Amino acid sequence: MLACEQGAMRRTGELVQWNNKGGYGFVRDDTGRDYYVHISKVNASGGRPRIGDTLSFEVVTSRKGRPSAIDVGIETPAPVQPATLRNVTARPAHVSSYALGLRTAAATLMTLLILWAIGSERAPIWLGGIYALMGAASALLYRFDKLYALTGKWRVSETNLHAVDLCFGIVGGLSAQEIYRHKTVKPRFVATTWAIALAHTLGLAALAFGWLRLF
Known part of the structure; x- marks a missing residue:
């Protein structure tokens, strides 16, 4: 109805x-x-x-x-033109180039918590390296998936995107979603993404404030 x-x-x-x-x-x-x-x-x-x-x-x-x-x-009707990432990442005219999206803000917060935890010696340096490496991997997967969506090719599965985000790639995943305006509408996917982001944020906050120790 x-x-x-x-x-x-x-x-x-x-x-x-x-x-x-x-x-x-x-x-x-x-x-x-x-x-x-x-x-x-x-x-x-x-x-x-x-x-x-x-x-x-x-x-x-x-x-x-x-x-x-x-x-x-x-x-x-839209003019027929090749779909490119340039078109996708261009901000709408009514959106300021200085506007900070919610996903970018969340990724920035997690990055600051990582640096704080490492700087206060409550987390090892390798933890930051893992987040950086997996974040780059996640960002690339979102980029490829967006390109595949534009060209009608085989897509990256949502399960794989979530799996990489969960395995320390969430910072890069959120950033890529913001940049490419990709996977930001489907309710179930969005809810799972934010659940992963919340879990990592809480874990990093626990490390940064000394509530949890890895060694």
């Missing part, structure tokens, strides 16, 4: 994510809020939407409580 939002009016937004095989994606309005959109809700006369299309739509709340777009029309 779908429930219309009270006082809802027709909106416009940019299609920022689209799974052509599955027929679903997300449209982002002028305020930066994302809405789930399914191909069944797109007017057939407009054809299949593509990332970058300007869509007009109405908003409803699904039975799962997720804001969704219905009666979707393609207002302005």
